[in-house]
Amino acid sequence: MIIFKDISKIYRIGGEEVHALDHANLHISSGEFVSIIGPSGSGKSTMMNIMGCLDTADKGQYLLDRQPVTDYTENELTRIRSQKIGFIFQSFNLIGNMSAEENVELPLIYQKLPAKKRKERVHNALEKVQLYERRRHKPNQLSGGQQQRVAIARAMAAEPSLYLADEPTGNLDSGTGSQIMDLFQDLHEHGNTIVIITHDESVAAQAQRRIRMKDGHAWEVAI
Amino acid sequence: MTVQSLKMAVTSILSNKLRSFLTMLGIIIGIVSLVVLVSLVNGATGSITDSINALGSNMLNVTISNDHGHPIKLSELPAFTKDSMFESIAPAASAAAAVSGAYAEEDTVLIGTTAAYLDIQGLQLEKGRFLMKPDLDNHSNVAVINADLAAEVLGRTDVVGEKVRFNGKSFLIIGVLKEENSSLNTASQNTLRAYIPYTSLIRLSEDVSLNVTSFCISASEDDMDAAEDALEVMLLERFDQDEDAFSIFNQSSVAEAMDSVTKTLSLLLGGIAGISLLVGGIGIMNIMLVSVTERTREIGIRKAVGASRGAIMLQFLIEALIISLFGCFIGIIVSWIIIEGINIIGSTGYSLSLSVVLLSVAFSVGIGVLFGLYPANRAAKKNPIEALRYH
Numbered sequence: 001m002i003i004f005k006d007i008s009k010i011y012r013i014g015g016e017e018v019h020a021l022d023h024a025n026l027h028i029s030s031g032e033f034v035s036i037i038g039p040s041g042s043g044k045s046t047m048m049n050i051m052g053c054l055d056t057a058d059k060g061q062y063l064l065d066r067q068p069v070t071d072y073t074e075n076e077l078t079r080i081r082s083q084k085i086g087f088i089f090q091s092f093n094l095i096g097n098m099s100a101e102e103n104v105e106l107p108l109i110y111q112k113l114p115a116k117k118r119k120e121r122v123h124n125a126l127e128k129v130q131l132y133e134r135r136r137h138k139p140n141q142l143s144g145g146q147q148q149r150v151a152i153a154r155a156m157a158a159e160p161s162l163y164l165a166d167e168p169t170g171n172l173d174s175g176t177g178s179q180i181m182d183l184f185q186d187l188h189e190h191g192n193t194i195v196i197i198t199h200d201e202s203v204a205a206q207a208q209r210r211i212r213m214k215d216g217h218a219w220e221v222a223i
Numbered sequence: 224m225t226v227q228s229l230k231m232a233v234t235s236i237l238s239n240k241l242r243s244f245l246t247m248l249g250i251i252i253g254i255v256s257l258v259v260l261v262s263l264v265n266g267a268t269g270s271i272t273d274s275i276n277a278l279g280s281n282m283l284n285v286t287i288s289n290d291h292g293h294p295i296k297l298s299e300l301p302a303f304t305k306d307s308m309f310e311s312i313a314p315a316a317s318a319a320a321a322v323s324g325a326y327a328e329e330d331t332v333l334i335g336t337t338a339a340y341l342d343i344q345g346l347q348l349e350k351g352r353f354l355m356k357p358d359l360d361n362h363s364n365v366a367v368i369n370a371d372l373a374a375e376v377l378g379r380t381d382v383v384g385e386k387v388r389f390n391g392k393s394f395l396i397i398g399v400l401k402e403e404n405s406s407l408n409t410a411s412q413n414t415l416r417a418y419i420p421y422t423s424l425i426r427l428s429e430d431v432s433l434n435v436t437s438f439c440i441s442a443s444e445d446d447m448d449a450a451e452d453a454l455e456v457m458l459l460e461r462f463d464q465d466e467d468a469f470s471i472f473n474q475s476s477v478a479e480a481m482d483s484v485t486k487t488l489s490l491l492l493g494g495i496a497g498i499s500l501l502v503g504g505i506g507i508m509n510i511m512l513v514s515v516t517e518r519t520r521e522i523g524i525r526k527a528v529g530a531s532r533g534a535i536m537l538q539f540l541i542e543a544l545i546i547s548l549f550g551c552f553i554g555i556i557v558s559w560i561i562i563e564g565i566n567i568i569g570s571t572g573y574s575l576s577l578s579v580v581l582l583s584v585a586f587s588v589g590i591g592v593l594f595g596l597y598p599a600n601r602a603a604k605k606n607p608i609e610a611l612r613y614h
Binding site for chain 1: 224227234235238469520521523524526527528529530532533536607608611
């Protein structure tokens with residue numbers, strides 16, 4: 001479902017070219033639970049941005065659900081993000097002045113779903129992360145783990161084909177971190193495709209497959 | 224989508240109440256100054272125009288300063304109205320006189336004229352009758368006085384049949400005029416007036432003779448400029464083509480001049496108010512730009528979960544529009560309160576002019592869009608990756 005073919009991404013920082021991705025190749029099938037691991041500066045974030053259609057590659061081809069995502073305009077990228085990608089960030093990225101349920105509803109508004117359907121999906125997603133009782137709470141009234149669960153509910157409500165998590169446990173203690181990882185395991189068991197980007201070996205180890213990144217290259221890690 | 228954007232905009236305005244209110248204040252002040260000033264000017268214009276029209280807008284006043292040996296006799300006056308362009312004519316000689324009555328003694332303006340004067344000047348009687356032809360033929364000592372004179376000199380207005388003295392001569396009051404409600408007569412002017420037969424004034428004043436030097440004439444058509452031209456031709460012929468021998472005073476030209484003065488005034492005041500609205504608009508833009516920068520991360524999140532450029536743009540544009548429209552709404556209410564307050568204090572009859580209210584709503588929408596567009600566009604153009612990294 002995700003295919004990276006010789007993808008390169010070059011940034012210019014102060015007149016110097018930095019190869020964030022250098023002919024990276026990757027293949028992730030539908031329903032897989034994959035972790036991408038590597039030190040900072042290894043190109044993980046760039047890979048996530050391209051995978052999540054926040055950015056496009058300079059060279060190479062990216063196929064998402066067999067569709068090439070190369071020369072898309074910003075609006076086309078937005079549409080793909082809206083329909084197919086569910087982001088989970090290290091710093092949760094909930095909107096501060098909106099309640100938990102409003103945050104979960106947000107992607108559904110941009111998908112232009114009718115109000116009734118939105119309500120139903122928000123309800124189900126918050127039930128799954130066991131935060132339905134706290135739906136009216138603002139993010140700052142929730143603990144870090146709860147906030148991350150709301151963020152996961154937000155991704156789930158949109159019913160994406162790919163869950164893309166960037167250091168989802170990075171800001172959490174190990175106890176709450178493992179709760180979050182359990183949620184991902186659960187999502188995986190229900191047949192969802194999950195990609196977790198991390199530099200934490202113990203988190204990466206919980207995935208089916210590990211892909212290691214270094215200096216813009218990606219390769220498989222033997223289990 | 225629009226409903227959702229509206230909801231989000233309201234939420235974010237409410238989450239920063241003080242700032243939103245201060246931003247609105249610029250618009251509120253602009254709208255209040257626009258609506259109040261223009262409404263007041265419109266109201267004043269209305270009453271000034273009314274009082275000018277009440278003076279008789281189809282009237283020409285003529286003053287003759289040099290008769291070149293061909294004076295216009297009183298008996299010749301009706302000859303002017305042979306031209307179908309003119310309706311009626313009346314002499315209008317005036318003299319200052321002392322008037323004494325049962326109550327007090329004052330200075331007044333005596334106007335010697337004929338029966339036609341009433342209609343030409345558009346005067347209205349409260350009681351009694353106006354001068355008639357027999358009064359002139361008999362040089363009767365009768366007078367029609369205005370309400371001010373009756374009140375000042377006789378202490379009341381119901382005085383028909385009583386007597387007053389002009390320069391010591393006794394006159395019978397045959398009529399009292401209605402009280403004038405004119406803003407043109409200011410307190411400094413002598414507003415006491417008495418109308419007596421022209422022939423009686425000749426006896427009373429040395430400056431007035433059967434040679435008429437001042438008269439008023441009414442036109443039968445609305446075209447005052449054509450009537451003025453026709454009268455000028457007639458008078459030029461009589462006075463050896465000497466343009467300086469006489470002057471014609473066109474009442475409608477006063478009305479026109481007044482009209483253009485008040486139009487300019489309302490444009491000027493409206494313009495000043497418009498500038499303050501513009502400043503309010505810049506305030507909106509300023510605060511929207513701050514808001515966009517502050518909410519960079521929020522914009523990034525929204526984009527990551529699928530908000531298109533258009534959706535972000537719409538959200539911020541609606542926010543700017545709500546601020547300016549709500550400010551406009553408050554401004555109109557405040558204006559209404561101020562105008563009603565002025566009416567209560569000054570017992571005047573100003574009203575909120577609907578056209579100005581509509582204009583100010585249109586203005587606010589324009590300002591909201593104009594000054595919201597740039598910040599909204601800046602928000603929409605943000606790169607999601609950089610926006611998400613913003614702290």
